[in-house]
Amino acid sequence: GGIITQTPKFLIGQEGQKLTLKCQQNFNHDTMYWYRQDSGKGLRLIYYSITENDLQKGDLSEGYDASREKKSSFSLTVTSAQKNEMAVFLCASSIREEQYFGPGTRLTVL
């Protein structure tokens, strides 16, 4: 077994601020993902990475940067937080198709 941890659990930012979310996994999975989930809605892919230092854009990459510093960690940066934005950012990892999710970071922008 393994675990995915995301930090912080809650993130409150100001409009225009640059915000960074972090994800760590100890499954030794190759591929990691960042999704955005708006309240009551489905998951939209922001970025994914198939190995260390790799980065692939998802459908929702505009307004975000990501970095796969090492196999176990994948960070996401909101380049300029939008006023009144509220969403959950979910990190996931997979060794093939089966994706396992972290607990999420809940973002609120004031």
Place this chain on the structure above:
Amino acid sequence: GEQVEQLPSILRVQEGSSASINCSYEDSASNYFPWYKQEPGENPKLIIDIRSNMERKQIQELIVLLDKKAKRFSLHITDTQPGDSAMYFCAASSSSGSWQLIFGSGTQLTVMP
């Protein structure tokens, strides 16, 4: 981009009855179809999946059916319990990128006692 349509978005059933959620996909190359359950404030958890070499899979009260010709798959929960109340997401693998999944928009299931 590729889409996965999921219906219904809201489903209410009586305890002990069955619940069915239907999904359709566009990419005929999709070959992996997982289902996730998400409880309030929690992360999505994989509950059952099916691959394109199968038409039916059952794990306890969960049944998944896959119709590749029609590009449809469905989740059936038999003998529902209040603990089955949650958001359910279907997904289909994408041929456009390594191990990408395209998610449906979710079904909020409520099992009424």
